[in-house]
Amino acid sequence: MSGLPPVPGTEHQTITIESNDDVVRARQLVRGLAQRCKLSLVDQTKLVTAASELARNTLVYGGGGVMRLGLVQRDGRTGVTAVFEDSGPGIPDIDQAMTDGWTSGGGLGLGLSGARRLVDDFTLETEVGSGTQIAVTKWAR
Amino acid sequence: MTERVPVLKIGDVLLVSIQVDLEDQIVLDLQEDLASRIVESGARGVVIDITAVEIVDSFVGRMLATTAAISRMLDAETVVVGMRPAVAITLVELGLSLGGVRTALTLEKGLNLLARPGNDRPAQR
Ligand SMILES: Nc1ncnc2c1ncn2[C@@H]1O[C@H](COP(=O)(O)OP(=O)(O)OP(=O)(O)O)[C@@H](O)[C@H]1O
Ligand SMILES: [Mg+2]
Numbered sequence: 001m002s003g004l005p006p007v008p009g010t011e012h013q014t015i016t017i018e019s020n021d022d023v024v025r026a027r028q029l030v031r032g033l034a035q036r037c038k039l040s041l042v043d044q045t046k047l048v049t050a051a052s053e054l055a056r057n058t059l060v061y062g063g064g065g066v067m068r069l070g071l072v073q074r075d076g077r078t079g080v081t082a083v084f085e086d087s088g089p090g091i092p093d094i095d096q097a098m099t100d101g102w103t104s105g106g107g108l109g110l111g112l113s114g115a116r117r118l119v120d121d122f123t124l125e126t127e128v129g130s131g132t133q134i135a136v137t138k139w140a141r
Numbered sequence: 142m143t144e145r146v147p148v149l150k151i152g153d154v155l156l157v158s159i160q161v162d163l164e165d166q167i168v169l170d171l172q173e174d175l176a177s178r179i180v181e182s183g184a185r186g187v188v189i190d191i192t193a194v195e196i197v198d199s200f201v202g203r204m205l206a207t208t209a210a211i212s213r214m215l216d217a218e219t220v221v222v223g224m225r226p227a228v229a230i231t232l233v234e235l236g237l238s239l240g241g242v243r244t245a246l247t248l249e250k251g252l253n254l255l256a257r258p259g260n261d262r263p264a265q266r
Contacts, residue, residue: 020164027162027196045196045227049235052198056165100236110199114235 012070017058017084026055026067030082037071037080037140046118047080047138053111054084054134060105062086062132072137079120079139087131094124146171148178154255155179155217158190168204175208179215186255187212190248192223202237209242219243222251 017026030051034044051067058065065086072081091097098116103109112134116122121137144167149156155178157171175187189205191197197205209219220243232239245251 020166024162024164031195042227042230045225045231046234049196049198049231052196052200053235056198056200108199108203108237110236114199114237117234117236118231 012068014066014068016064016066017055017086018064019059023052023055023059026082027052029067029069030080033069033071033080034138037078039080039138039140043138043141047082047136050115050118050136051082051084053115054082054136057111057134058084058086058088058132062088064088065131074139077139079137081121081135081137083133083135085131085133090128090130090132091124091126092128094126098124145174148174150178150182150184153182153184154186154188154252155182155184156188156190158193160193162195163201165200168201172204172208172211176211176215179212179217185217187217187219188248188251188255189219189221190223190251191221191228192225192248194223194225194228197224197228197232197237199235199237202232202235202239205242206237206239218255220245220251220254222246222248 013029015025015029016022027048031044031048034047039047055067063086065084068083070081072079096102098113100113101109115136119136120139123135126132146157146159146167155175157175178184179187187208205221212219222245224244243254245254
């Protein structure tokens with residue numbers, strides 16, 4: 001890595017999400033990158049909050065996993081992307097899981113649906129029995 | 142996990158000032174600590190200062206709502222003070238409006254709110 005210039009889009013970090021402390025660390029890493037990407041304070045807060053929700057889901061429902069974090073570029077704009085991946089049970093009914101207030105545990109059922117509202121791009125891929133991958137991006141204005 | 146958020150007693154008010162990025166277990170411990178401290182001390186009010194808190198997600202939001210409800214049952218009123226504008230915007234967009242939680246912009250205003258007689262219960266739950 002040392003020979004590479006700091007070009008946005010080529011930087012990636014991966015951390016494992018296996019404990020509550022890792023959820024805190026995920027938030028801090030996302031905030032750090034969002035600041036460097038010069039997201040507004042409100043956008044930083046939205047992205048970090050979405051990341052917190054998704055990291056917790058990865059831990060609680062996915063049985064742990066990883067977060068990959070990086071800067072991305074499109075049409076001359078820079079953004080921050082965070083991808084949460086686990087090899088857990090998957091989500092059988094995506095529409096239901098994305099509904100405000102629906103929870104299979106004791107939550108408020110706001111994590112997924114809320115995270116989608118808080119970011120610019122949201123993609124969810126899941127397969128029952130093999131896992132879930134959720135990617136979120138917030139673009140600098 | 143031995144780390145705990147300190148709960149201070151000032152007059153008949155318990156004051157909690159959240160200074161670190163909270164891990165979920167610490168949030169749950171705080172909720173329990175507050176419930177027992179209210180009963181032990183007979184406090185009539187709880188002030189949770191979140192001035193230093195950079196994000197409130199659904200987990201912490203739920204803790205604030207639950208703490209407000211628990212303390213109400215134990216005859217104490219909770220006021221959350223110091224919420225940052227970006228946090229408020231994000232919470233509403235997340236879908237958590239914290240309807241049953243009293244808020245004040247500053248610690249001073251929060252303490253005043255608790256001191257005001259006859260006005261110590263929010264309109265809704
Ligand atoms: N990574 C995942 N793997 C498997 N199931 C998941 C995953 N993420 C979410 N789910 C399912 O989707 C449901 C909704 O998730 P969401 O985050 O919206 O709510 P919650 O976690 O139950 O509550 P909250 O996040 O509001 O505390 C969960 O209850 C769970 O059943
Ligand atoms: Mg969740």
